[in-house]
């Protein structure tokens with residue numbers, strides 16, 4: 156086994172992008188994935204590259220859109236324009252009172268209120284009584300496409316991809332298949348499993364899994380906009396396990412219908428009919444649409460909702476790139492670029508708000 160400059164653990168969107176950037180900049184890289192490329196949330200998400208509506212995260216989103224444009228040469232096509240996001244609500248357009256804040260904080264979203272019936276005028280598949288908000292964001296993509304494209308790009312730049320074998324941190328490198336692989340640096344990009352790799356003692360646990368189930372359907376007349384249910388904050392505030400919260404994103408003829416937000420791994424087959432029944436409140440045709448497939452995966456949610464990007468606590472040679480929660484496809488490539496810069500000893504735009512040592 157070779158001794159790389161950098162070992163990257165985890166072939167999700169973040170690990171694949173880190174590996175690609177490092178290899179293209181001349182580092183010898185080994186990317187280790189215990190399952191397969193995009194096995195976690197990076198292959199099973201809803202597939203919307205979306206503005207995060209959080210000021211500290213917006214630069215990561217803007218930069219990520221640019222990285223996705225650069226992926227065109229690697230068989231990944233970001234839509235030329237955003238598909239648009241419709242946030243749907245019963246009765247009134249803005250039950251959470253967010254419109255003024257959205258317009259002030261993020262004028263680039265061109266947020267507008269839609270009275271009952273107006274969402275249906277935009278998207279005939281939507282139930283006619285619904286009102287809502289429309290925002291100019293949201294590029295719909297097949298969920299695993301960007302991760303696979305970055306993995307191919309890493310391989311094309313000379314990275315060694317070791318797929319189907321787990322890695323663990325070891326002094327001076329990583330163990331792979333029970334053997335020590337010395338490495339100059341290690342990037343842990345293992346999604347919700349990152350803390351247990353960095354600190355097997357169990358003390359450092361700033362990222363927790365938030366499990367989501369998605370159902371794939373093929374609608375005869377799918378909406379172009381990404382659709383979301385209004386009031387996600389209220390559902391969380393009620394305490395306990397929130398009920399399924401509707402979302403529908405369509406790319407390449409397949410729609411991802413979601414989703415759940417659960418602290419424990421759910422049985423996706425039990426939840427799939429509930430997701431479809433909930434979805435039919437917003438898109439009535441879902442009631443009669445067969446479920447093509449069902450998938451579950453975990454959002455790597457950090458304790459303060461911001462990613463962890465930088466050196467691991469107490470380890471000079473170990474870097475962390477994880478904790479993007481519900482925004483990993485939307486922000487991950489820019490985070491990866493910044494961690495790659497740090498590993499390479501270049502100036503990296505990494506504010507203290509993202510420092511893993513804040514926990």
Ligand SMILES: Cc1cc2nc3c(=O)[nH]c(=O)nc-3n(C[C@H](O)[C@H](O)[C@H](O)COP(=O)(O)OP(=O)(O)OC[C@H]3O[C@@H](n4cnc5c(N)ncnc54)[C@H](O)[C@@H]3O)c2cc1C
Nearest residue numbers: 165167169189195197200201203322346367482483484485
């Ligand atoms: C239902 C759902 C819908 C979502 N929809 C969206 C969306 O529309 N837009 C958006 O921006 N985000 C979305 N997200 C969030 C997004 O999917 C995640 O934030 C992102 O995929 C996380 O990427 P990651 O690379 O950090 O981790 P992961 O994708 O979890 O990748 C980590 C990888 O590390 C591997 N690994 C773990 N331990 C080891 C080990 N010891 N050795 C080797 N490999 C290991 C795992 O197998 C995995 O492949 C969604 C998430 C969910 C759950």
